[in-house]
Amino acid sequence: MKNPQKFEAKIALIEEIIKKIETGELPLEKVFSEYEKAGKLLQECESFLEQGKERMNLVIETLTAGETEF
Amino acid sequence: MNQLTDTALSVGGVTEYIKALVEGDRFLQTLWLTGEVSSTGYHTTGTFFTLCDPDCEATLRCVIWRSQRAKVVQHPQQGEQLLVLGSINLYAKRGEYQMTVWQALPGGEGLQALRLQQLKSRLEAEGLFAPERKRPLPAYPQTLAIVTSPKAAAWGDMQRTFQQRAPGLHLLFAPATVQGETAPNSIVTAIENVNRDGRAEVIILARGGGAVEDLTCFNDERVVRAIGQSNIPIVTGIGHQRDESLADLVADFAAHTPTAAAESVTPDYSLLKACHQQRRSRLTLALTQRLRWEVEHLATLNKRFKSLLATAPILNQAVAKCQIFSQKLIALDPQAVLTRGYAIVKLADGSLLRNADNLVPQQELTIQLGQGKLKVKITEILDEKSSKI
Numbered sequence: 001m002k003n004p005q006k007f008e009a010k011i012a013l014i015e016e017i018i019k020k021i022e023t024g025e026l027p028l029e030k031v032f033s034e035y036e037k038a039g040k041l042l043q044e045c046e047s048f049l050e051q052g053k054e055r056m057n058l059v060i061e062t063l064t065a066g067e068t069e070f
Numbered sequence: 071m072n073q074l075t076d077t078a079l080s081v082g083g084v085t086e087y088i089k090a091l092v093e094g095d096r097f098l099q100t101l102w103l104t105g106e107v108s109s110t111g112y113h114t115t116g117t118f119f120t121l122c123d124p125d126c127e128a129t130l131r132c133v134i135w136r137s138q139r140a141k142v143v144q145h146p147q148q149g150e151q152l153l154v155l156g157s158i159n160l161y162a163k164r165g166e167y168q169m170t171v172w173q174a175l176p177g178g179e180g181l182q183a184l185r186l187q188q189l190k191s192r193l194e195a196e197g198l199f200a201p202e203r204k205r206p207l208p209a210y211p212q213t214l215a216i217v218t219s220p221k222a223a224a225w226g227d228m229q230r231t232f233q234q235r236a237p238g239l240h241l242l243f244a245p246a247t248v249q250g251e252t253a254p255n256s257i258v259t260a261i262e263n264v265n266r267d268g269r270a271e272v273i274i275l276a277r278g279g280g281a282v283e284d285l286t287c288f289n290d291e292r293v294v295r296a297i298g299q300s301n302i303p304i305v306t307g308i309g310h311q312r313d314e315s316l317a318d319l320v321a322d323f324a325a326h327t328p329t330a331a332a333e334s335v336t337p338d339y340s341l342l343k344a345c346h347q348q349r350r351s352r353l354t355l356a357l358t359q360r361l362r363w364e365v366e367h368l369a370t371l372n373k374r375f376k377s378l379l380a381t382a383p384i385l386n387q388a389v390a391k392c393q394i395f396s397q398k399l400i401a402l403d404p405q406a407v408l409t410r411g412y413a414i415v416k417l418a419d420g421s422l423l424r425n426a427d428n429l430v431p432q433q434e435l436t437i438q439l440g441q442g443k444l445k446v447k448i449t450e451i452l453d454e455k456s457s458k459i
Contacts, residue, residue, distance in 0.1 A: 014375070022382060028388055
């Protein structure tokens with residue numbers, strides 16, 4: 001099973017897992033393991049967005065700080 | 071006295087002589103002449119007019135014969151300059167000479183205007199003025215070349231404009247004469263030099279407003295061609311009141327004053343600032359929107375994920391099944407059966423008793439109740455086969 005690095009790929013995988021569990025096409029052991037996996041991916045995505053938000057706020061601050069020099 | 075009368079010629083003879091002289095002279099027979107029309111008269115046979123010098127010290131009688139009249143470009147107008155082509159003829163009977171005119175063109179200013187018009191048409195036909203030829207000007211040029219007279223006000227005006235709009239601009243000055251005979255070559259040389267130097271991104275060819283005659287160099291074919299052939303785009307800033315000069319027509323852009331030319335090649339500072347701020351706002355907005363969308367999307371996924379536990383059918387099915395099994399097991403628990411009043415009966419050897427076969431009175435049995443264990447003896451065998459309770 002591939003281990004996606006990119007944010008979008010992780011999101012896509014989460015969606016896929018949720019859909020598979022909802023439609024009931026997985027055997028029960030798979031349901032548990034995939035559920036765990038999805039939980040972990042969600043966590044990773046959340047922290048990535050949090051980091052991104054902080055970085056962006058920094059950039060916007062820098063941009064608007066420079067405005068006064070104009 | 072006799073000698074004089076012997077050698078004297080006749081009138082006819084002299085006239086013949088003069089006629090031969092005049093009509094045999096190649097120069098007089100194909101003559102270009104320019105003068106002012108002092109009088110003119112239209113007749114059925116031809117147009118008779120008189121040309122004279124500006125100070126009218128000499129006059130020449132002329133005629134355009136009827137057959138030639140339609141082909142003539144410019145008809146004699148009283149007081150106007152005229153350029154004529156024709157031959158001188160002598161009229162013996164009247165003792166006069168007269169010019170037979172085959173072609174007449176407007177002289178003086180009119181001639182210049184005509185020549186200019188012809189040049190313009192010719193260059194236009196070559197496609198030199200075509201809009202497709204015009205190159206776009208670079209948006210933020212770093213190096214500019216100016217071709218103008220160092221003495222003219224134009225240079226000062228442009229320098230001030232540049233100072234205001236683009237202080238860091240690198241200016242190359244290519245001095246040229248912009249009026250008089252030497253102007254066309256001077257301008258051509260300046261343009262060629264700038265092209266050879268190669269550093270300039272745009273050339274401004276400028277001259278402050280002067281009398282129209284002073285601007286003739288900008289209608290010169292050499293200048294027009296030099297502008298057309300320049301590898302570097304050229305902007306003209308030639309101040310004048312009348313129609314555009316040929317240089318304006320061939321240039322990549324014609325501003326109509328030196329100041330306008332300077333403005334056309336430098337970005338407007340306030341406009342730049344506005345664009346920059348707009349760009350920054352767009353960037354910030356785009357960033358925040360995208361991030362917000364992703365956060366919301368992730369929250370939605372989270373919700374679905376959490377509710378999976380409650381809604382996933384397979385889980386529910388599995389749980390339900392386990393519950394049923396669990397209940398069944400509970401029901402099947404032997405201990406539970408016993409508490410309902412059933413008993414386990416065993417023989418002396420410990421084997422389970424299921425039926426009354428092979429039993430005899432006095433035989434010993436053990437009974438396990440829900441609570442308690444008994445040892446009993448059979449008193450009577452009531453029925454061997456019945457299974458009714």
